[in-house]
Amino acid sequence: MHSPEAFVSSPEQDPALHVLRHTFGYAAFRGEQAAIVAHLQGGGDALVLMPTGGGKSLCYQIPSLLRPGCGLVVSPLIALMQDQVQALRQLGVKAAYLNSTLTPDEANEIERQLVDGSLELLYVAPERLLTPRFQNLLTRARIGLFAIDEAHCVSQWGHDFRPEYIQLSILHERFPDVPRVALTATADAATRQEIVERLALHDARVFLSSFDRPNIRYTVVEKDNPRKQLLRFIRANHDGDAGIVYCLSRKKVEETAAWLKSEGIRALPYHAGFDAAVRESHQTQFVRGDGIVMCATIAFGMGIDKPDVRFVAHLDLPKSLEAYYQETGRAGRDGLPSNAWMAYGLQDMVLLREMIEQSQAPDEIKRVERQKLDALLGYAEAPACRREVLLRYFGEASTPCGNCDMCLTPPQTFDASVAAQQALSTIYRSGQRYGAGHLIDILQGRETAKVTERGHQHLTTFGIGKSVSDAQWSSLLRQMVAQGFIGVNEHGGLILQEACRPVLRGETGFMARKVRESAPSGAASVRREIEFESDEARTLWAALRQCRRDLAEAQNVPAYVIFGDATLKQMLEKRPQTEDELYELSGVGDRKLAAYGEAFLAVLRTHQRRHA
Incomplete structure (x- = not known):
């Protein structure tokens, strides 16, 4: 059980903000995080849709630390459990996972910790959660919160369907007083409704964050x-x-x-x-x-x-x-x-x-x-x-x-009405059964073996599209498929759709994008995540990364678990020289300051002396 005193330094301080700052190292919540945390901390159910990188994990981790009992996180992948547990332990959180990588003795020890109340967060796969043994464990433990991560896995229409997720409504049936939160980064309106229905979240408050990832x-x-x-x-x-x-x-x-x-x-x-x-x-x-x-x-x-x-x-x-x-x-x-x-x-x-x-x-x-x-x-x-x-x-x-x-680089457009009519006529006259490559050969007037074998050199559209490049024809055909003028049969042949009639008859025009003639990579250079103003800055960046790498290797954890690039970037920009200055950086909480502060400050101070 977590006592409120563990998180509150003064009566007027917000417990959730205290945990956010001192455990996770962030000064303020982002977007809907504060409202979600407060809702779950108060015992409400929630459906949370938030883009990857938007901070979904904090939405269930902080309420789990604030509520009496252990927060239980249903997670579909072993890698996710291990990464999150490693990161939480770095912060001083009593976290564990139960999955097939553990020995029987290790699993038994974690089950004992769950029952005796010494765990704050436990990650478990849905398959294990649904076993009679684990359900019996839950009745003997004190659970503060159920978090169902990657909740879109419940959708039979989705790309990550996991049949075990459909049975997770058992949590509501057996533990109606324990708040539940379902979280996902990917769900259209139909998938959201399916999550609500299948997980019995009819009374849950829905938190829908922007799907935008501007970076x-x-x-x-x-x-x-x-x-x-x-x-x-x-x-x-x-x-x-x-x-x-x-x-x-x-x-x-x-x-x-x-x-x-x-x-x-x-x-x-x-x-x-x-x-x-x-x-x-x-x-x-x-x-x-x-x-x-x-x-x-x-x-x-x-x-x-x-x-x-x-x-x-x-x-x-x-x-x-x-x-x-x-x-x-x-x-x-x-x-x-x-x-x-x-x-x-x-x-x-x-x-x-x-x-x-x-x-x-x-x-x-x-x-x-x-x-x-x-x-x-x-x-x-x-x-x-x-x-x-x-x-x-x-x-x-x-x-x-x-x-x-x-x-x-906005695309140029042109009136492709005539070219569209030529393509549609070629599809019709050749029997609506051929793919783009063969149709382009007809339009370009190429007497390939396939063209002559089928007698398509005698079609009235043979060779009428020579003024258009192969690349532009490919693009036009794709655009017409996207507009619904052309369909694709089960064998990959292009076929006419009802929507093409006005174009074919000349009753409506068709504006199309021109093929780009620029570099084939087609990507404007993205601004690099780190812009070095000098060789001195580049040298310090390399030293900070080396310090992080050494600490990570010593503990056998990923480098970002020590500090992420965003935190190192702040060190590069602000050049802290004291623990108080380092503590002001986002991502530096109490535990990490105590564990790694002096190592990084030593790098920063040494660099400062050498380049004074």
């Missing part, structure tokens, strides 16, 4: 040798930075990692086909190392608590805007400038359509997946601000951000 720059480029585009992007913007590259297939993950490595990039592969030891090794190297690029399928990333990932790149189209938002949200969790970069082509969309149609899912789920893919295509082909399109999907209005590729 992330969004860029989408048209595929043109995507590996080389990726390499140029990394070298131009993120040389030496940590990043994640997502690919659709395991084979592509391994090939991309090997190719980047051959080009001098410290890259590792990760997918579910590797055995557990390899996955754990590569994940540990990524989390604890500096400047490693992880090439991965979507099996990697959820629950990775690494705050200094500077970019997330997609070499293939993800399956939905929810998946895209979740994956890109792994960049820049520390609030420093970061990039979300994606290369995409029409074939990506064709492949995903085929995967939907060939799956064994019920027709209703296929219909929802098609809608989600259409929304993603609309984002990729957006002629205006990326952020506006992304936020609108989650029900949030915004104005142009000034920090995406569309805002920074």
Whole structure:
């Protein structure tokens, strides 16, 4: 049990603010955090939607420390539990996790601590939580709060569905007086309603924060040798930075990692086909190392608590805007400038359509997946601000951000009505069964083997599109798919949709984006997270990072658990020379000041003397 006296230095002081400052090292709450903490501390239920990096963890950690009993956190991934528990222990919090990595004796000891009241926070997987043994443990322990993290896993329509989550309504049934909070960074209106229904949160207060991540720059480029585009992007913007590259297939993950490595990039592969030891090794190297690029399928990333990932790149189209938002949200969790970069082509969309149609899912789920893919295509082909399109999907209005590729280098448009009619006529006259490559060959008048074999050199549209480049034709076809003029059949062939009739008949025009003729990487340089004004500043930055690395290695923990980049950046800018000055920095609480203050002050003082 936690006594209020442990957190209050004077009668008028707010207990939650006291914990925030002295335990976590922050002077003030952000956004809705204060209201969420107060609501849960008072015993209310809540549904919290907050972007990755927005501070969701504090929303349940602080009420757990303030309420009598142990806060129990349901978490779907072992990596997330271990990272958060390591970080909490650094702060002096009595935290633990129960998962399959523990020996029976270790698990028994943690269960004993739960029952005798000596734990403040316990992380557990939903599978373990639902076992009769663990349910019996809960009846013998004092629980102050239930936190259900990654709550979107409850949605059968979602990209991270976990069937065990559906059964978590048992917490409300068996422990109706214990407050519950469900938290997620990714949920559209339908998913939010599903969370409420399945977790019996009908009376919960909903806290809906902005989905905006203003520190992330969004860029989408048209595929043109995507590996080389990726390499140029990394070298131009993120040389030496940590990043994640997502690919659709395991084979592509391994090939991309090997190719980047051959080009001098410290890259590792990760997918579910590797055995557990390899996955754990590569994940540990990524989390604890500096400047490693992880090439991965979507099996990697959820629950990775690494705050200094500077970019997330997609070499293939993800399956939905929810998946895209979740994956890109792994960049820049520390609030420093970061990039979300994606290369995409029409074939990506064709492949995903085929995967939907060939799956064994019920027709209703296929219909929802098609809608989600259409929304993603609309984002990729957006002629205006990326952020506006992304936020609108989650029900949030915004104005142009000034920090995406569309805002920074607005696209040129042209009247493509005639070209659209030519493309639509070619699709119709060739039988509505061929993909973009073959249709472009017809429009360009190429007598390929496939064209002549099918007699398509005799079509009236053969060769009428020579004035348009292949790249522009590919772009036009994608834009027409995004506008709903063209559909894709189960074999990847392009077909006409009802909406194309006014364009085909000349009753309405079609304005299209011109293909960019700029560098294939397509990304305007993002402002680096650390701008060095001099060699002296660069030297101090390196010394601070080395100090952090030495302390982390001595304790066998990730470097960011000692201090994040954002805190080191403040040390670089403010140059504190005393403990009081160091304590003023964000992220420096009582425990970390006592444990690491003198080590970092020694670096700062030595540097000051040498450069006086």
